[in-house]
Amino acid sequence: MATLGELERSVMDLLWDSADALTAGAIRDGLAHGNAAGAGKDLAVTTVLTVLSRLEAKDFVNRDRDTRPHLFRASTSRAAHMAELMHEVLGAAPDREAVLARFVGQVSPSEVAALRRMLDGK
Amino acid sequence: MTVTWVALAALAVALAWPVPILLARAAWPARAPGTALVVWQAIALTGGLSMIGALLSYGLAPFGDTLVDGLRALPRSLLSGSLPRGSEFSQMFALSGAILLGIHLLLNLVTTFVRAERSRRRHRQLVTLLSAPMPERPDTRLIDHEAPVAYCLPGTTRSVTVLSAGLIAILDDEQLRAVTAHERAHATQRHHLVLLAFRAWRGSLPWFPIATRAHQAVAILVEMLADDRARRVVSDETLARSIAIVASESPDAATPMLAPDGSNALAADSPSATRRIARLVDAVPPLGLPARVFAVACAVALVAVPTVLLLWPAFR
Numbered sequence: 001m002a003t004l005g006e007l008e009r010s011v012m013d014l015l016w017d018s019a020d021a022l023t024a025g026a027i028r029d030g031l032a033h034g035n036a037a038g039a040g041k042d043l044a045v046t047t048v049l050t051v052l053s054r055l056e057a058k059d060f061v062n063r064d065r066d067t068r069p070h071l072f073r074a075s076t077s078r079a080a081h082m083a084e085l086m087h088e089v090l091g092a093a094p095d096r097e098a099v100l101a102r103f104v105g106q107v108s109p110s111e112v113a114a115l116r117r118m119l120d121g122k
Numbered sequence: 123m124t125v126t127w128v129a130l131a132a133l134a135v136a137l138a139w140p141v142p143i144l145l146a147r148a149a150w151p152a153r154a155p156g157t158a159l160v161v162w163q164a165i166a167l168t169g170g171l172s173m174i175g176a177l178l179s180y181g182l183a184p185f186g187d188t189l190v191d192g193l194r195a196l197p198r199s200l201l202s203g204s205l206p207r208g209s210e211f212s213q214m215f216a217l218s219g220a221i222l223l224g225i226h227l228l229l230n231l232v233t234t235f236v237r238a239e240r241s242r243r244r245h246r247q248l249v250t251l252l253s254a255p256m257p258e259r260p261d262t263r264l265i266d267h268e269a270p271v272a273y274c275l276p277g278t279t280r281s282v283t284v285l286s287a288g289l290i291a292i293l294d295d296e297q298l299r300a301v302t303a304h305e306r307a308h309a310t311q312r313h314h315l316v317l318l319a320f321r322a323w324r325g326s327l328p329w330f331p332i333a334t335r336a337h338q339a340v341a342i343l344v345e346m347l348a349d350d351r352a353r354r355v356v357s358d359e360t361l362a363r364s365i366a367i368v369a370s371e372s373p374d375a376a377t378p379m380l381a382p383d384g385s386n387a388l389a390a391d392s393p394s395a396t397r398r399i400a401r402l403v404d405a406v407p408p409l410g411l412p413a414r415v416f417a418v419a420c421a422v423a424l425v426a427v428p429t430v431l432l433l434w435p436a437f438r
Contacts (some may be wrong), residue, residue: 005250012251040230085248089271103272103301104369104395110391115370
């Protein structure tokens with residue numbers, strides 16, 4: 001049931017929450033530990049390595065090749081990625097409209113004031 | 123040929139100035155957003171076609187009696203390096219203009235789509251890593267952020283609706299249903315494609331205020347279309363309330379967005395949320411079928427006119 005995307009997310013969660021760089025084996029154990037009934041349990045280290053390579057290709061993960069086994073760490077904090085995401089969502093990024101449609105787009109302060117009055121009046 | 127280029131030039135001018143202004147000011151689009159969207163697309167397409175067509179038919183006049191003859195004769199003339207007798211400088215100027223404008227518009231369309239696709243892919247990766255799927259709602263994900271936002275991330279195969287924790291905190295279940303129905307409509311009706319096309323048009327003609335205006339008008343129409351879909355699921359009042367709540371809690375209000383050039387990016391004359399709410403609260407009746415059919419017929423005729431003018435040999 002765990003899709004590749006969900007697996008990537010679990011791996012990133014582990015890396016973001018860990019202060020140190022982790023080996024693929026440690027990540028596999030962490031996944032198995034994280035959801036006792038879940039997907040991580042019978043996961044092969046090679047699968048974890050595949051996921052890590054994908055994340056590395058997308059620049060979410062840095063790999064330290066000088067050690068054996070390789071050590072992995074998150075390239076940027078979760079907060080920084082969240083900031084990038086929200087930056088796009090809230091329209092500060094120049095290409096925003098091209099990507100997504102917000103339920104309510106940008107609102108001017110005067111419009112907000114008028115809407116608040118309307119809501120209070122009801 | 124003269125009749126053709128004069129008629130096309132007149133059409134291009136009409137579509138570049140008075141027609142879009144009138145449509146942007148008209149009240150009926152709020153009563154039939156889908157129809158209005160068709161009309162806007164017809165105006166944009168015909169505007170471009172007639173602009174290029176006018177230049178082309180004026181510039182090709184010395185090469186042949188019809189556009190097709192002219193286009194056939196053009197490469198021969200280019201290869202031999204000599205212009206046909208009677209060709210004027212202004213005609214060569216128009217011809218180059220037509221070719222450059224055509225290439226410019228096409229290239230801009232392509233780059234806009236490619237760039238949007240690239241940033242969409244990056245955004246999707248971020249969403250995958252930063253949000254959890256909501257088990258009770260298919261294709262909906264939850265990001266853990268306090269700003270109340272909901273948006274649709276269109277995908278080629280599968281679109282995702284993203285809700286924030288901040289949004290869930292301020293809306294009740296029924297209002298959330300309104301929001302998801304609205305966002306789902308954007309995805310199923312592929313609104314991002316229309317928006318992208320108008321965005322490309324605006325981007326290729328930055329000095330042309332009408333393109334910006336058209337983009338704005340289309341953006342609101344698309345929201346109204348999605349609202350209409352949500353109205354099938356929830357009551358008008360619930361939807362209006364959801365829009366008002368999300369808008370009034372909008373993080374933009376605290377930090378007004380400034381455009382790169384320093385001007386306020388929020389055009390004061392397009393209070394989108396207010397117009398959407400007014401339309402729901404006033405219970406504006408939808409436009410009647412005959413009027414809608416008439417509008418679509420006009421749109422079709424609009425696209426057909428330059429095409430016929432260019433290809434109909436009798437006019438030459």
